[in-house]
Amino acid sequence: MDLAKRVQSLTPSSTLAITAKAKQLKAEGHDVIALGAGEPDFNTPEHILEAAKEAMDKGLTKYTPSGGIPELKQAIIDKFKKDQKLMYNASEIIVTIGAKHALYTLFQVLLNRGDEVIVPAPYWVSYPEQIKLAEGNPIMIEGKEDNEFKITPEQIRSVITDRTKAIILNSPSNPTGVIYTREELDSIGEVCLEHGLLIVSDEIYEKLVYTNQPHVSIAEISDALKEQTIIINGVSKSHSMTGWRIGYAAGSEKLIKAMTNLASHSTSNPTSIAQYGALAAYRTDQTKVEEMKQAFAKRLKALYNLIIDIPGVECVEPQGAFYLFPNVKKAAEMNGYATVDDWVKALLEEEKVALVPGSGFGAPENVRFSYATSLDQLEEAAKRIKRFVMNHQ
Numbered sequence: 526m527d528l529a530k531r532v533q534s535l536t537p538s539s540t541l542a543i544t545a546k547a548k549q550l551k552a553e554g555h556d557v558i559a560l561g562a563g564e565p566d567f568n569t570p571e572h573i574l575e576a577a578k579e580a581m582d583k584g585l586t587k588y589t590p591s592g593g594i595p596e597l598k599q600a601i602i603d604k605f606k607k608d609q610k611l612m613y614n615a616s617e618i619i620v621t622i623g624a625k626h627a628l629y630t631l632f633q634v635l636l637n638r639g640d641e642v643i644v645p646a647p648y649w650v651s652y653p654e655q656i657k658l659a660e661g662n663p664i665m666i667e668g669k670e671d672n673e674f675k676i677t678p679e680q681i682r683s684v685i686t687d688r689t690k691a692i693i694l695n696s697p698s699n700p701t702g703v704i705y706t707r708e709e710l711d712s713i714g715e716v717c718l719e720h721g722l723l724i725v726s727d728e729i730y731e732k733l734v735y736t737n738q739p740h741v742s743i744a745e746i747s748d749a750l751k752e753q754t755i756i757i758n759g760v761s762k763s764h765s766m767t768g769w770r771i772g773y774a775a776g777s778e779k780l781i782k783a784m785t786n787l788a789s790h791s792t793s794n795p796t797s798i799a800q801y802g803a804l805a806a807y808r809t810d811q812t813k814v815e816e817m818k819q820a821f822a823k824r825l826k827a828l829y830n831l832i833i834d835i836p837g838v839e840c841v842e843p844q845g846a847f848y849l850f851p852n853v854k855k856a857a858e859m860n861g862y863a864t865v866d867d868w869v870k871a872l873l874e875e876e877k878v879a880l881v882p883g884s885g886f887g888a889p890e891n892v893r894f895s896y897a898t899s900l901d902q903l904e905e906a907a908k909r910i911k912r913f914v915m916n917h918q
């Protein structure tokens with residue numbers, strides 16, 4: 526039996542693969558430091574757990590509307606209003622099974638065979654695969670490292686064809702941690718408006734911004750841009766709720782209606798009790814979110830200084846999310862490895878430090894460090910990596 530063509534070239538997510546390998550080594554008794562994680566290491570705040578337990582006790586364990594419970598949609602609407610002064614109606618919001626599934630559903634309802642979506646590299650690993658699963662073509666443009674990995678309006682213009690339907694923006698970015706300024710978003714937005722491109726704005730790391738400037742959504746810049754944008758967000762990273770699988774999208778009624786219809790035939794609804802947990806996440810004070818952010822900020826500062834001290838390693842300083850994305854090409858060369866992928870493998874085997882190779886993110890000279898782990902572990906990891914680099918010269 527042959528599998529469907531659409532899944533034949535599908536590869537497992539490289540971030541999940543490295544985490545699995547690190548777990549296996551750990552289970553075998555090795556002292557592994559896993560810096561591959563794409564999730565906060567904090568527990569979900571207590572009051573959110575309580576709300577979900579209460580929902581269970583009250584019997585709120587049945588199907589919900591496909592697009593999410595009205596209370597949660599309203600909490601999301603209120604959040605947009607408060608944080609970005611963005612006004613949405615309930616018909617412009619869908620609650621999904623994580624932000625990942627919001628994106629998956631979006632591409633399914635948006636793309637016909639051969640439609641093109643511009644994907645700035647380095648990119649989150651799932652974007653190209655999801656676009657291909659919807660029979661679209663991901664068109665990569667490279668955010669140059671000497672431009673802080675940011676793409677320019679000229680680069681966008683240079684790849685637009687009559688099949689270009691959308692562009693993905695992810696600020697703060699996974700894997701680079703880089704953030705676009707309002708001015709940069711404005712000029713990118715101008716090209717999108719000129720050519721009628723839908724802007725898919727993945728803002729899942731919105732709450733993890735370490736500059737003095739608040740997060741800017743491209744949709745808040747003008748009414749025209751809001752109309753042409755679909756925002757993707759969720760509680761996974763902000764409230765340390767990755768396993769609960771609650772995300773959402775906010776955009777035009779036409780798109781949201783189609784996505785809701787598709788959800789009604791594919792998933793029915795996001796888990797009822799998880800939705801009540803997410804409701805508590807938004808309806809209670811945000812002290813815990815701020816505390817987690819402060820802890821991340823402290824780790825970033827420490828790890829960044831340790832990383833740039835390693836010979837052959839250069840790093841654009843991140844401003845958000847919980848990743849560093851250094852270029853280690855020189856270190857790999859110095860150590861005698863043909864590719865960064867090989868260097869990463871050897872590092873895991875020899876020093877038991879798990880990093881994610883940048884090749885999966887469209888940046889084969891880089892590696893992703895996640896600092897969603899304790900400061901002690903980060904310091905120990907940096908020490909081991911430095912030892913590895915020095916020992917192999």
Ligand code: PLP
Binds near residue numbers: 698772
């Ligand atoms: N978008 C980006 C850029 C991510 O890094 C992730 C998670 O790693 C997601 C979306 C998906 O998040 P969720 O857990 O809500 O599906």
